[in-house]
Amino acid sequence: MMLRVSFLVIIVAAGANENDPAGQQILIFKEKTKGPIGVMTTSAGAPIEYKDATVTLNSNLIFNEYFMDSLTHLVRERIPERLVHAKAGGAFGYFEVTHDITHICKAKLFSRIGKRTPIAARFSPVVVERGGIDTSRDARGFALKFYTEEGNFDIVGFNTPMYVYKDPLLFSTFVRAQKRNPATNLIDGNMLWDFLTLRPESLHMFLLVFGDRGIPDGYRHMPGFGIHTFEVVNEHGEKSFVRFHFTPNAGIKNLRSEEARKIAAVDPDYATRDLYRAIGNGDFPSWKVSIQVLSLDDVKNAGFDVFDVTRVLPLDDYPLKPVGIFVLNKNAINYFAEIEQLAFNPANLVPGILGGPDKVFEARRLAYRDAQYYRLGANFNRIPVNCPIQVKVLAYNRDGRPPVKDNEKDTPNYYPNSYNGAEAYVDKKRAELIEIYQDDPNNFHQATELYVNEMTKDERSRLVENILYSLGGAAKFLQERAVKLFSIIHPDLGDRIAEGLASNRTKHYHYDDGYFVY
Template structure:
């Protein structure tokens, strides 16, 4: 049966390749060029003679500049991959404002209905390494860079409306618990479930990860969420607080575990291929952009911490307000240059958007910046895909590892100065980010609401089955601890998991 399925799948893939921009990219390039695009050169621009490019036998290698140039470059072609979100698909397009929210936020990208702002988007599994599969059971990163008139604004979100932990001190613990065991170099369910049961606030998000939404059917059908409650101001300095939501116009679709396994066997790059193929065929994916809006009084009287990223803001209390729509209509010309080097940071904010006052947001401002320095060097914002498109950056930073572009040319390299270097602007109504007190995390009520009222009976059954796949092989004391917390989430959930474990039905389960 499996052989028949694989043959049928491969045949279907072969049929699609005739009109497949992803499969035929290099063929399309040939058809669009009348012949060789020019004489090949060294990286210094010197033309390369035919014999040097074709054979080195019986010749002096060190005098063959093509050989020396290409070989020494080859061993330096890889940069450190992202610790998390290493594998990704991405594309470019535009955001269009469809509703006036200037009374809420003065950011220029929202200043007029019909206004368009260029965007770059990157979608990525969290745990999967660069050579891994696109159909893993995992949360997904959902990052958008808006190239606004006031510089770049980045939303570094997820495909779940909540995050894993409330205290950023747990960031290193969470990452390491999901990565490979340092002794075996294997992914270890004991490590994951140790984290989840030591930090039970994480179970709220992982009910989605283990549920039907745990494996998106490609990126075009995946929603996104900003996860943080952002503080924004209008022209009068009045504060509001918003959460971003992105819903695909093509509808939300997800894969079942068995479907995901079969796809992984024949196309580990399923989601990346699907996104590239759709855009290449002119089927441009788009998302509706909405926000939840809270006033300062709403924040004070919410009855819970609205800045807790492990919680959602109830839609019945804080309904969605449409803001705009974004469309992805351009594939990258070169993946490494435009997607691998695409650097996002929560610190990329613009006037009118102050960011989140929670500690996770504050920690991410440091972590993302530090990651870019490590991976891309001190001048990562001078890499073209990270440059602000609609304004010219006038920073006093100089020198460092390339690219440095014009390196600030001949104007002063320190501030303040008396010699007409760039000056800071003055905002007489500049607000300060709200200072908040955050209590210990406790989101069992929302997790219970998700299980009992937002999942159908069929979805709850599949959730239990998927949890058993993951929990079944782990050590007994972690199983007991997990059952205890699942019973707190909801007695039915805990009892069903306990029964599944007791029935010893997990011996053949495996994680995808």
């Protein structure tokens, strides 16, 4: 009992600092309001009398509208959880152009130096379910919504510069392999390592996940990457290709396994709290926005598939070019309304940005839209946080699950029409997304380069340790398959994994909420 009480005291203490906007939010609200904000009402707006709001004993429940209104809403107030990226932190701010790229991209959000565009950001572990921990060993989503004057532009990226697979057919397999075993309802390392060893292109990204970059120290110190090579065009219709990079101005910082484990025990919402607290205290996090740029000739002569999302584009060949900065300076007023309902879609593109020609991008255009339809309904773009706030929407969509707002009022509801409904515009320099051929993935050499040239001796040792923590509990045939693949990446890596698995020093592990515990 004493241990439990002490643990609860630690949890409470995490939010007890008087200068902590996250821990003191409700007190801050009280201080800035003068007494009660008004008279309680039902959802239909009727005022609620004191007795109805305080006691139901010895009265007819069905006649108490406060009781009926609140109880029936309570059991309906959860919407479907995201399949992946369910737990998240987020905030709002602006993107500002610092360097001119109009010679390659005509999108108006880049139209002049100094121009600012409102943005929303959402950061999220991949595997962790809603209510899990922020310090899991896992990749992170890094999603940005630009509310431009030409509509919303979404970059649905990651904190790793590469992705897991090249063929989108593997999406359901990858997700299910990391989710709970349908028989035991437990995270199962055998499933994960079965996928990783059957699809070895995934090991490039998972070297980062199992390495020192696998647990970011909060979201403010986490880099982001657009992953895809986007096709962009200038006002003359000339094509270029770019990859987006977002580098935190506060520096990249990560947590070691032991440190992350201790934090998870006392503050499972560590990253979310840190982001909210920093913004609330006026310590606004910011990221430098850069791009790698390729010409059409670069694409043709690269010698490899520059659209392969499991690869990185070498910085020596395609150096970073600065574009701007984005700053997060506003917390959500209501988390559910503004972060949980914040809906991203790679198909949200604007004139001048055509998206990626790769199959993963094409599949995401369908999957993300379909996910929002399922979670939020067909009118999810009419939820305030998803509205394109800098442009008047003139769509021919009607009806469906609320919110419908004005439901397009009395305008015609079909196109084309002869009655002065909205018309499409003509782009005389229209460019089409290029068509590409993509071969089977093979990025062992990039994984080798990551292990040999981008990791220090100590980082390689910790990588091996973290892999063993996970792989040590997997079936022997999976261990053998993994050792063979790690040996292809580098004999040293394969030997160290094999030695660790054979040693009596290996322990028993389980995988909990996206984090390996031993």
